[in-house]
Amino acid sequence: MSIKEITAILDQTNARHIVLLGHHNADPDAIGAAFALAGLLQRLRPRLKVEVAAAEGPSRLSKHLLSVMPIKLTREPHIEEADAIILLDTNTTQQLNNWRVRVEASKSPIIVIDHHANHPEMERQATLCISNENASSTCEIIYSFFMDMNVRFTKTEAKLLFLGIAFDTRHFILANSTTLKIAADLIDSGVNAQEALSLLSLPMEESERIARLKASKRVKLLKVGEWIVVFSRVGAYQASAARALISLGAHVAIVAGIKSGSLRISMRSSQDFYNATGMHLGRELAKPLGKYINGKGGGHAISAGANGIWDLEACLEYAARLLKHRLKNN
């Protein structure tokens, strides 16, 4: 599977204008892949007009990256006029939020490029699905397109690909030897790795720093067997505060706050806590807690949340009861 299948589709339909879309809250992988592919396609088909957009705008981190690069997202892409639509790092049209209906209504070919497993629904909707689960990121797939066509990337493209790969591999922690070789090639093409990596950590807002510090000041500590569970409350940035408490040393952190009348709870656990207990915070804590507070809860194994309307202290007590009960039966 290669870029040649994409250009073949563009040539068949005599495409003049195409739209490249990243998922909602587009991360640096989606953004980097889209802009690098746009540059490649424009070199292969110089008369092609290419728009790059992210459904409902990019993530805060992507915005930060874009602000220091000579590229710009299109706010209102001409989806209806596009001769082809290419979705990047996106494996269902649901991830396009309110652009979904517009994309699904299009009669033009839809091409999907992703490093996540293909979604059967997407395979039916798309003219072409290019997916490689062995690739670390969509940027790695786009890198291979440049290699296939023997096209050298610009400095900006190299930096975008590097940032996308670095982001999706958590700063190369998850990278294998192929990915590291690609990163080395991008560095040889002029990417300053140190400077690029520093772009991936957002400067923290003062309000967030204060929220984290207040949350740590208000900590209530509970020891359940060998586990240290902490509870706290803060008016904003509950998730950030819970993460901060985990890095301070808690095994489980539960941070609640009330915003415009509704109660929000964020919970996090450390990886070693999850490995030892198998406790899935989303299913075993956030979900029942959400019910208890007349709202909803859910999430992942070590990162979850719940929202509802109830008394904050009563909610934290209930969370403590659930945890004690679950950990005693471990």
Ligand SMILES: [Mn+2]
């Ligand atoms: Mn990705």
